[in-house]
Amino acid sequence: MRKSLVAMACVFAVGAVAPTAPPAFAQSSLFEVIFGQKHRSRHHRKRQIERYRATRASSPAPRIKGPSFYTYKPDLIKAVSLSPLAAVEVASADPFIIPPLPRGDFEESLRYLEGYKVKVLKEVGDALIEHYKANHSFIWVTDMAPNGQAKAALEVMASADEVGLSATDYQVSLPADDFDQADTEARRKELIRFEMEMSAKALSYVLDATRGRIDPNRLSGYHDFERKDVDLASALGNLAATSDAGVYLRGSNPGNRQFEALTVELAALRAADEEDHIEIAEGTFLKPGRKSPELKNIVAAIRKRGSDALLVDHGITFIEFETAGSDLYTPELVELVRDFQRENSLAADGIVGKMTIGKLAGVSNADKVDKVVLAMERLRWLPRNLGTRHVFVNQPAYKATFIKDGKDEISMRVVVGKKSNQTSFFQDEIETIEYNPYWGVPRSIIVNEMLPKLRQDPSYLDRLGYELTDRRGRRVSSRNIDWFTVGSTTVPVDVRQPPGRKNALGELKILFPNKHAIYMHDTPAKSLFDRDARAFSHGCIRLHDPRGMAAAVLGTSREYIAEQIAQGRNLAEAVPGKIPVYVSYFTAWPNEDGSVGYYADMYGRDAHLDKAIQRTAQTRQAQS
Structure with a gap:
């Protein structure tokens, strides 16, 4: 014994x-x-036993921490020596001719690159040397002067701010047209170095326009992207071969309709004379029947932003409010606010809170410009072609959309991760629809949320109907585990919730396997979709209309989805032809009609990206 x-x-x-x-x-x-x-x-x-538990309970409970934000480290500018090009010889194509061929203007000029350095990203410098070792001719110079190609490229690079980049990153001094005709040495030296600077800046533009200036994975653990690989040597060859270098450079930017809409919006914002922002005091919160000195600003904002139909329907209310001059929030004004909320996809509760004020006050022009520039940067991280069929989740908009052939086929509200459990920004492919799903409880939830309860009541999971299995796959009871020995890395069991009415995932989930364990799913907590701000989950994406989304990605009907669910058992169905899904973060994003919507920076990621861009600009200027 x-x-x-x-x-x-x-x-x-x-x-x-x-x-x-x-x-x-x-x-x-x-x-x-x-x-x-x-x-x-x-x-x-x-x-x-009680004394033992009390003793153990006094020790700190373990916790699993989520990802964090980083101090951004920009790509480094290096002084790349072009001396290897100064030693280039022009070999004869005929093996019987021993002496090298006569050197032309380009080859004669190469010697002036001895000891000459360009300050560029390393991959740009490597591409320069690779191209000019194999191609002995000017791209940007003709007849001892900058040519039309150079001027077209300089024009595009000078307008880089129009596409969310910075023109100061691509500046090149243009050689003067007049020079001492007798001093060909000085002119060749000037032109060969201009050639190299032009190619370096053109490639830098191609690189930034294609993949963005920022490596998103250096921003935070919430970003997960494979940074685009840009073949710069081929790009320089294409610039040498094209008849319009300006068109080629401009085409390095994303060519999709979303980027075009953002470009149009940015130009309009910068040209706007009138400030669109209406000041409503911070912290304003107004319920029916209450009074507020901000009521006049609220009504003025509705008059400015409401639709023509809304203004007509509530014309008498506007007149009566202006006549009375009261700051009482009357039933008539409540109905006015409710209709405004409906127009803006807000909960029509008549309460003027943070989300409603955001729509009423609007975003300042300067803030809109910043949001659009950041959206352009983020869009460069995604594929140039998002796909004929794809799902786009925009977290700040709390919205998921299935797009087919450039049209929004179905769009719906979503719930995403709370600030302490942020939903990551990444892309993947939808593979499976699972009906009547099990919920495999993540280790972080077991440790951070369930463990304190289990230490007080080991039968907690048994009572709620969860299934536990040990590392050998054997079913065990939660009451037979000493939960005080469980730590952040020593959870001895897998925990899952079986299908059913109370299952956290509801009646189906849509899977795109990823290292973040994020997926889309149904939820029994339907009331959360009535909220304006919907950051409540542990990171996964809860769908307001999961059956509609499942039918869309499968290319079938809602009735078919209902039939699968009605079987009452756990089933999985493969999605034919994997569909791209973008779990994104855009505080400015185009609607289907091309207009741009603006959203609150719910996780504070705009500020981190803005700092990263500033640090990159400072690094480039300091090292140039």
């Missing part, structure tokens, strides 16, 4: 699953081994 008790104590000490003995016996036996106490009354054993 003594040996069996010692063995049982060892099992508990490593946080493993207890044998088949009842928990009371197992724990009282553990105390007898630890404290050398003999078997006493049930009441005495109970007090021992």
Whole structure:
């Protein structure tokens, strides 16, 4: 008996699953081994267990921390020596001709690159050397002067701000048209270096326009992208071959309709004379029947932003409010606010809170410009072609849309991760629809949320109907586990919630396997979709219309989806032809009609990206 008790104590000490003995016996036996106490009354054993738990409970509970934001480190500018080009010889194509061929203007000019350096990203410098070693001719110079190609490229690079870049990053001094005709040495030296600077800046533009200036993975652990690989040597070859270098450079930017809409919006914002922002005091919160000095600003904002139909329907209300001059929030004004909320896809509760004020006050022109520029940068991280069929989730808009052939086929509200459990920004492919799903509880939820309850009540998961299995796949009971030995990396069991009415995932989930364990799913908590701000999940994406989204990605009907769910058992169905899904973060994003919507920076990521762009600009200017 003594040996069996010692063995049982060892099992508990490593946080493993207890044998088949009842928990009371197992724990009282553990105390007898630890404290050398003999078997006493049930009441005495109970007090021992309670004291033991109290002692263990006083130790800090483990926690699993989520990803964090980083201090951004920009790409480094290097001084790349072009001396290897100064040694280039023009070999004869005929093996029987021993002397090299006569050198032309380009080859004669190469010697002026001895000891000359350009300050560029390393991949730009490598591409320069690779191209000019194999191609002995000017791209940007003709007849001892900058040519039309150079001027076209310079014009595009000078307008880089129009596409969300910075023109100061691509400036090149243009050689003067007049020069000393007798001093060909000085002119060749000037032109060959102009050639190299032009190519370096053109490639820098191609690189930035294609993949963005920022490496998103250096921003935070919430970003997950494979940075685009740009073949700069081929790009320089294309610039040499094209008839319009300006068109080629401009085409390096994303060519999709979203980027075009953002470009149009940016130009309009910068040309706007009138400030669109209406000041409403911060912290304003107005309920029906209350008074507020901000009411006049609220009504003025509705008059400015409301639709023509809304203004007509509430014309008398506007007149009466202006005549009365009161700051009482009357039933008539409540109906006015409710209609405005409906027009703006807000909860029509008549309460003027943070989200409603955001729509009323609008975003300042300067803030809109910043949001559009950041959106352009983020769009460069995504594929140039988002796909004929794809799902786009925009977290700040709390919206998921299935797009087919450039049209929004179905769009719906979503709930995303709360600030402490942020939804990541990444792309993947939808693979599976699962009906009547199990919920495999993530380790972070077990440790951070369930563990404190389990330490107080080990039967907690048993009572709620969760299924636990040990590392050998055997079913175990939560009450037979010593939860005080469980740590952030030592959870001895897998926990899942079986299908059913109370299942956290509802009646279906849409899977695109990824390292973040994020997917789209139904939820029994339907009331959350009525909220304006919907950051409540642990990181996954809850869909307001999961059946509609499942039918869209499968290319089938809602009736078909309902039939699968009605079977009442766990089923999985593969999605034919994997569909791209973009779990994104855009605080400015074009609607289907080309207009741009603006959204609150719910996770504070705009500020981090803006700082990264500023640091990149400072690094480039300091090292140029």
